[in-house]
Amino acid sequence: EADIYQTPRYLVIGTGKKITLECSQTMGHDKMYWYQQDPGMELHLIHYSYGVNSTEKGDLSSESTVSRIRTEHFPLTLESARPSHTSQYLCASSESLPGQGNQPQHFGDGTRLSIL
Amino acid sequence: QKEVEQNSGPLSVPEGAIASLNCTYSDRVSQSFFWYRQYSGKSPELIMSIYSNGDKEDGRFTAQLNKASQYVSLLIRDSQPSDSATYLCAVKQQAGTALIFGKGTTLSVSS
Numbered sequence: 001e002a003d004i005y006q007t008p009r010y011l012v013i014g015t016g017k018k019i020t021l022e023c024s025q026t027m028g029h030d031k032m033y034w035y036q037q038d039p040g041m042e043l044h045l046i047h048y049s050y051g052v053n054s055t056e057k058g059d060l061s062s063e064s065t066v067s068r069i070r071t072e073h074f075p076l077t078l079e080s081a082r083p084s085h086t087s088q089y090l091c092a093s094s095e096s097l098p099g100q101g102n103q104p105q106h107f108g109d110g111t112r113l114s115i116l
Numbered sequence: 117q118k119e120v121e122q123n124s125g126p127l128s129v130p131e132g133a134i135a136s137l138n139c140t141y142s143d144r145v146s147q148s149f150f151w152y153r154q155y156s157g158k159s160p161e162l163i164m165s166i167y168s169n170g171d172k173e174d175g176r177f178t179a180q181l182n183k184a185s186q187y188v189s190l191l192i193r194d195s196q197p198s199d200s201a202t203y204l205c206a207v208k209q210q211a212g213t214a215l216i217f218g219k220g221t222t223l224s225v226s227s
Contacts, residue, residue, distance in 0.1 A: 033214055039157075041219075042217060042218070042219040042220065043160070043204070043217045045214050048214050058214065090159050090160075104148075104150050104162045104165050104206075104215075105150075105162075105206075105214075105215055106162065107159040107160050107161070108159060109158070109159050110158075110159045
């Protein structure tokens, strides 16, 4: 079972602020992902990384940015928060096992972000 | 065209019944299939993975995969009220790509 941690769990903040959502995993997984999910709606992939110094944009256009300087850490940053950024942000990770097919993604508890 | 399709529900079953959740996918080269359970306000939790045609059983859960029909299903036997949640089907098309999630099916088990 993956240990993946997200902080903060809840954040209420004003418009225009710079926000960084933290995500860390202790399993040494090389792949990490960020999803955005509104209540009752589907998951949307916004960023992913397959290793250190590797980041890609996902299917849903997002004004956020990510970095992957260390294997265990994959923070997401909003330079200037807006009410439209209000959502739940979920971080996930998975490992690569040579010759063992595709491994599932394990999710953190999420950050519920509310921009006033 | 959505790549992973699920009936949004809600699917309502009485306690003790079998709940059947279905998922179809569009890409024939898809290799790996997962079922996640998501309680309201919580993050998705992996409950089943299946990689080859046929059935895979784990406790009250059975996943069924038919690659020729591009169809994967989840059966929940002896449904309990605690099974009430949204069930997400996820498909990985090839090694290295991220999972593609369906919109989820909401299951309601009444006591």
